Amino acid sequence: MLTGNYDKILEKIALASGIEKEEIERRVEAKRAKLSGLISKEGAAQIIAAELGISFDNEKLKIDELLPGMRKVNVVGKVVTLFPVREFNKNGRSGKVANMIIADETSNIKVVLWDTNHIELIEKGEVVEGTVVEIINAGMRDNELHLGSFSEFKKSEEILENVKSEIVAKEKNILNFKNLENVKTRAFIVQIFEPRFFNVCPECKKKVISEGEGFVCAEHGKVMPEKRALLNLVLDDGTETIRGVLFHESISSLGLTDLENVDSFIKQKEELLGKEMFFSGTIRKNKLFNNKEFIIDKAEEIDLDALIKELEENAN
Ligand SMILES: [Zn+2]
Structure with a gap:
């Protein structure tokens, strides 16, 4: 999709606010002009949404709707790539971290697990490549989805076919x-x-x-x-x-x-x-x-x- 993500956000704002899409788009452009174009259309739309009191929090989103800065993200995806669990030792803190790519029919994203209970599901082989997982209350860091101890990570009963597993540019x-x-x-x-x-x-x-x-x-x-x-x-x-x-x-x-x-x-x-x-x-x-x-x-x-x-x- 060329502008699928942006369009979906516009639609959501329009639906939630009752303001016409064209008007929201005008505000997005005005916001971008004010910020000298340093922000993407999607990012500007998110600011407009926040200004209108519209939150995407706790809403189940498709992967191509996820944006940097979003918190309390809920999403379902199929694990298409699972990287080996790594141990780290940094600044006196040690622990484990697990990385994976999950995909749905719209896009794919890198997911980072920091919680030992979540990582255990991988170590026990309960979550493997091909498993559909449900993620609740995760946060976006740049273009990655990060899960901490307040997040939920579990197997989902949902069946996802035709997921978009190639890198989405x-x-x-x-x-x-x-x-x-x-x-x-x-x-x-x-x-x-x-x-x-x-x-x-x-x-x-x-x-x-x-x-x-x-x-x-x-x-x-x-x-x-x-x-x-x-x-x-x-x-x-x-x-x-x-x-x-x-x-x-x-x-x-x-x-x-x-x-x-x-x-x-x-x-x-x-x-x-x-x-x-x-x-x-x-x-x-x-x-x-x-x-x-x-x-x-x-x-x-x-x-x-x-x-x-x-x-x-x-x-x-
Ligand atoms: Zn060689």
Whole structure:
């Protein structure tokens, strides 16, 4: 969904307040303007809701309705990934922490358990991957759902099918990209740099170093390396520009097919410059230049028919 989450929040506020959606949207925009656009539409809508005395507390929410800052969150989801329970020892405090990803039909989210009673359910094997769990009274910390000793964590009888277990990228403007976020954006390609090539180990895909005649992997010793490509480009969506990095397989999603053939690369590059596409991936901070970088997993053609259909559905 492009704006599903925002729309649902608007609808909830409209329903609870009796104010028309268009008017709420106007207030959201006014709030964002006042805060110099530093806040997302969803965040601004949450402030408007609070100002109107509307609370999402104790309401059972879908995962794509969860927002940073929410407290007393109730949600049901299927455990799609369960990470090993970790023990920690920090500042003289020790304990256990468990991480998992839960999903429903709208989205997925990382859940962090701090309470030993909750963690015990995992250690005893009562909650495993595939278990549907009910979470009551949890709190959002950034984009994670955290459970403390006041939260409830239990198995649910609900049956969840077709859960959305792939990483859901948030659709954002480049200006609002934050470090480590998974994002999707619609932007123009304004610059493409020469591809670079390097060698990796065929086993672990890590970089190999050339030694004498051959190549050596730190873990696998002497190997026949695989040649990999890396491509840098610059994207602009009207709010900001960002440098994007694409590795090997992702490059073909741009439509670049034969990177090592200079003539065909120049020709395909000319066709790509100025083209608008959807890009999804992760934001990383480049420590060397102290700026943000967009590690692009996938470039997609803009399907205008699908966009129009979605707009129509949202309008209904
Ligand atoms: Zn290796």
